[in-house]
Amino acid sequence: MVQQPFGSIYSAFLASVERHPHKPAFELGDGATVTYADLLVDAQRIAHLLTQAGVTSGDRVACHVKKSVRAVAAYIAVLQIGGIYLPLNPAYTGTELQYFLDDAEPVAVVVDPVDAAAVRDMTPDAAIFTLDAQGMGTLAASETKRIEAAAVTDDDPAAILYTSGTTGRSKGAVLTHGNLASNCQALLEAWEYTDQDRLIHALPIFHIHGLFVAINMSLAAGATMLWMEGFDVDGIVDRFDTATVLMGVPTFYTRLLASDRLNREAVSNMRLFISGSAPLRTADFKAFEERTGHQILERYGMTETGMNTTNPYRGERRPGSVGQALPGVEVLVVDPKTAEPLPAGQIGSIEVRGPNVFDRYWRNPDKTREEQRDNGFFITGDQGYYDADGYLHISGRSKDMIISGGYNVYPKEVEQLLDEHPQVLESAVIGVPHADLGKALSPCSSQPMAQHRRIPN
Ligand code: AMP
Numbered sequence: 001m002v003q004q005p006f007g008s009i010y011s012a013f014l015a016s017v018e019r020h021p022h023k024p025a026f027e028l029g030d031g032a033t034v035t036y037a038d039l040l041v042d043a044q045r046i047a048h049l050l051t052q053a054g055v056t057s058g059d060r061v062a063c064h065v066k067k068s069v070r071a072v073a074a075y076i077a078v079l080q081i082g083g084i085y086l087p088l089n090p091a092y093t094g095t096e097l098q099y100f101l102d103d104a105e106p107v108a109v110v111v112d113p114v115d116a117a118a119v120r121d122m123t124p125d126a127a128i129f130t131l132d133a134q135g136m137g138t139l140a141a142s143e144t145k146r147i148e149a150a151a152v153t154d155d156d157p158a159a160i161l162y163t164s165g166t167t168g169r170s171k172g173a174v175l176t177h178g179n180l181a182s183n184c185q186a187l188l189e190a191w192e193y194t195d196q197d198r199l200i201h202a203l204p205i206f207h208i209h210g211l212f213v214a215i216n217m218s219l220a221a222g223a224t225m226l227w228m229e230g231f232d233v234d235g236i237v238d239r240f241d242t243a244t245v246l247m248g249v250p251t252f253y254t255r256l257l258a259s260d261r262l263n264r265e266a267v268s269n270m271r272l273f274i275s276g277s278a279p280l281r282t283a284d285f286k287a288f289e290e291r292t293g294h295q296i297l298e299r300y301g302m303t304e305t306g307m308n309t310t311n312p313y314r315g316e317r318r319p320g321s322v323g324q325a326l327p328g329v330e331v332l333v334v335d336p337k338t339a340e341p342l343p344a345g346q347i348g349s350i351e352v353r354g355p356n357v358f359d360r361y362w363r364n365p366d367k368t369r370e371e372q373r374d375n376g377f378f379i380t381g382d383q384g385y386y387d388a389d390g391y392l393h394i395s396g397r398s399k400d401m402i403i404s405g406g407y408n409v410y411p412k413e414v415e416q417l418l419d420e421h422p423q424v425l426e427s428a429v430i431g432v433p434h435a436d437l438g439k440a441l442s443p444c445s446s447q448p449m450a451q452h453r454r455i456p457n
Contacts, residue, residue: 006181006185006220007181008079008152008154008158008177008180008181009079009158009177009180009181009184009216009219009220010076010079010080010149010152010177011149012181012184012219012220013040013076013219013220014040014149015222016036016195016219016220016221016222017036017037017039017040019195019222020036020195020222021035021036021037021040022035022036022037023035023036023195023222023224024036024224025038025039025218025219025224025225026039026069026072026224026225026227027198027224027225027226027227028069028227029227029228029229029235034069036222039069039072039073039076040076041144042070042073043073043074043076043077043080044077044080044144044145044146044147045073045077045142045143045144045145046070046073046074046077046139047077047078047080047081047147048142048144048145048146048147049129049139049142050077050078050081050083050108050127051081051147053107053108053127053129054107054108054127055078055081055083055107055108055127056081056082056083057081057082057083057150057152057156058082058083058084058156058157059083059084059106059107059108060083060084060086060104060105060106060107060160061074061078061083061084061085061086061106061107061108061109061110062086062087062088062100062101062104062106062108062109062110062111062126063075063085063086063087063088063109063110063131063206064088064089064090064092064097064109064110064111064112064115064119065090065110065111065112065131065132065133066090066112066132066133066229067133067204067205067229067230068131068132068133068134068135069135069227070131070135070139070140071110071131071135071205072205072215074110074131074139075087075205075211075215076219079158079177080147080149080150081147081149081150082150082151082152082156083107084157084158084159084160084174085158085159085160086100086104086106086159086160086161086172087159087161087205087206087207087211088100088162088206089204089206089207090112090206094118097115097118097119097122098122099169099170100162100170100172101119101122101123101126102122103172103362103363104160104172104362106123106126107126107127108126108127108128108129109123109126109127109128109129110129110130110131110139111128111129111130111131112130112131112132112133113130113131113132113137116128116130133229152177153177153178154176154177154178154181154182154355155176155177155178155359156176156177157174157175157176157177157359158175158176158177158179158180159174159175159180159212160172160173160174160175160362161173161175161207161208161303162303163302163303163304171361171362171364171367172361172362172363172364173303173304173358173361173362174358174359174360174361174362175212175306175358175359176358176359178355179306179355179356179357179358179359180212180216180306182328182354182355182356183212183216183306183307183326183355183356184212184216184217184220185220186307186326186327186328186329186356187213187217187307187310187326188217188220188221189327190310190312190313190326190327191217191245191272191274191297191310191313192313193217193221193223193245194221194222194223195221195222195223196223196244197218197221197223197224197244197245197271198223198224198225198226198242198243198244198245199214199217199218199223199224199225199226199243199244199245199246199247200226200228200236200239200240200243200245200246200247201214201215201218201225201226201227201228201247202228202230202231202232202235202236202246202248202252203231203247203248203249204230207277207303208301208302208303208306209247209249209276209277209301210247212306213247213276213301213306213307214247226239226242226243231248231251231252231255233255233256233258233259233261234259234261236252236256237256237259237261237262237266240266240267240269240270241266241269242269243269243270244269244270244271244272245270245271245272245273245274246270246272246273246274247274247276248273248274248275249275249276249277249278250275250277250278250279250280250281250284251278252275253273253275253280253284253288253296254281254284254425254426256288257284257287257288257291262291262292263291263292264291264292264293266292267292267293267294270294272294272297272313273288273292273294273296273297274296274297274298274299275296275297275298275299276298276299276300276301276307276322277301279320279394279412280296280298280319281419281426282319282320282416282419283419283420284296285298285319285320286319295317296317297310297311297313297317297323298310298311298317298319298321298322298323299311299322299323300322300323300382300392300394302380302382303358304357304358304371304378304380305352305354305356305357305358305378305380306356307326307356308325308326308329308331308352308356308380309322309323309324309325309326309329309331309392310322310323310324310326311323311324311391312324318387318389318391320393320416321387321391321392321393322384322391322392322393322394323391323392324390324391324392325392326354326356328354328355328356329352329353329354329355329356330352330353330354330377331350331351331352331392332350332351332352332353332377333346333347333348333349333350333351333384333385333386333392334348334349334351334377335348335349336348336349336379336398339351339373339375339377342385344385344386344387344388344390345385345386345387345388346385347383347384347385347395347410348383348384348385349379349380349382349383349398350380350382350383350384350392350394351373351377351378351379351380352377352378352380353375353376353377353378357376357378358378381397381398382394382396382397382398383395383396383397383398383410394412395410395412395413396410396411396412396413402429402430402431402439402441404431404434404439404440404441409431409441411428411429411430411431411441414429414441415427415428415429429441429442430442
């Protein structure tokens with residue numbers, strides 16, 4: 001079903017509330033539900049609180065909290081009042097957190113109660129609200145008062161997300177209301193996501209995947225999210241019966257495959273499994289298809305651009321490929337020096353242009369200029385190639401390129417080969433100094449499953 005154009009994520013959410021106020025926006029683990037109307041009331045209450053604290057259009061509101069439905073209400077509230085939402089990984093500690101707070105200068109900070117005193121010291125001028133994983137704290141304590149939604153344009157900033165950045169300090173990517181809305185709409189259409197969908201939401205909500213892909217799409221479509229605090233194999237399998245879509249990182253699928261509860265019958269209600277944020281192993285794509293009959297749909301995106309490409313919902317999903325550009329988005333593979341598009345099969349710099357591409361790096365015009373070409377294309381820092389059928393393949397990051405004896409070596413390609421070995425679960429290839437070649441390759445060996453604790457977001 002093709003959705004009608006909508007103005008902003010907030011207005012699309014309001015339309016969902018109007019369409020079906022009593023429908024659950026969230027189903028929680030204990031069987032409780034939060035309806036669209038409940039969510040609106042909570043968001044308006046928080047909008048009122050923030051406004052009273054002095055937050056107005058263009059002000060940053062940082063959220064350094066654990067995953068909760070009320071944290072989503074806070075996100076909606078910030079959109080409503082025209083503020084700039086700044087989600088921060090709750091795992092950030094002292095100096096990291098201080099850096100983000102100093103850089104973004106939020107007018108208000110929503111923080112887990114255990115961190116409140118420290119954050120108050122770090123940002124003496126900001127209004128501090130508390131919110132714990134159960135949704136309790138000072139952010140919960142106020143009466144409802146309806147306030148008008150701020151008038152925002154597509155070009156107004158909606159959020160700042162700090163990039164994970166492997167080198168140097170993290171940069172804040174400023175995303176506009178237009179960025180979020182256009183990308184959401186393109187994905188709704190590409191994946192035929194509607195209010196009939198029931199999404200298993202097990203991703204963190206401080207990252208584009210869990211926030212802007214999963215939550216924006218669900219709120220705009222009027223779908224229901226089966227809410228999980230985090231990833232757990234049995235929790236996911238338990239929800240398959242009543243769900244239709246799962247969005248995950250590749251590790252979700254590796255771990256699901258290790259469960260003997262994963263089979264065709266278990267997923268008979270599911271229509272779509274989506275993977276992204278990191279490369280999905282071809283072996284997992286194939287094993288998943290054998291076990292469940294489903295081809296995992298892999299897509300590619302990043303903080304600065306939202307989603308860029310996707311494998312087709314209808315049509316061939318190609319393992320090892322991230323598919324084709326979303327409607328309205330241009331994705332080129334170019335020679336990094338000349339910016340000229342390269343023919344199929346040749347690895348080059350992946351560059352993106354479209355309404356999804358962020359506005360700028362927060363207070364960092366030099367970096368913004370460095371990564372933007374004159375013709376408006378954003379240099380993603382990823383490298384890849386188009387195959388003969390126009391499917392994009394990612395080879396690695398430009399920073400990851402290893403020049404060995406004058407040859408460019410892409411770690412991803414070597415890793416793929418290593419991963420094909422039956423005794424290798426996962427590998428990482430790095431460049432090490434070499435007297436003769438300048439750099440040589442060093443594989444870091446795989447680890448047994450039990451040691452893979454951290455799930456990337
Ligand atoms: P982040 O900004 O943290 O979301 O990281 C974005 C980066 O993740 C991209 O620039 C890619 O390097 C990588 N990435 C995202 N999706 C994929 C994918 N499907 N396959 C390979 N790499 C991916």
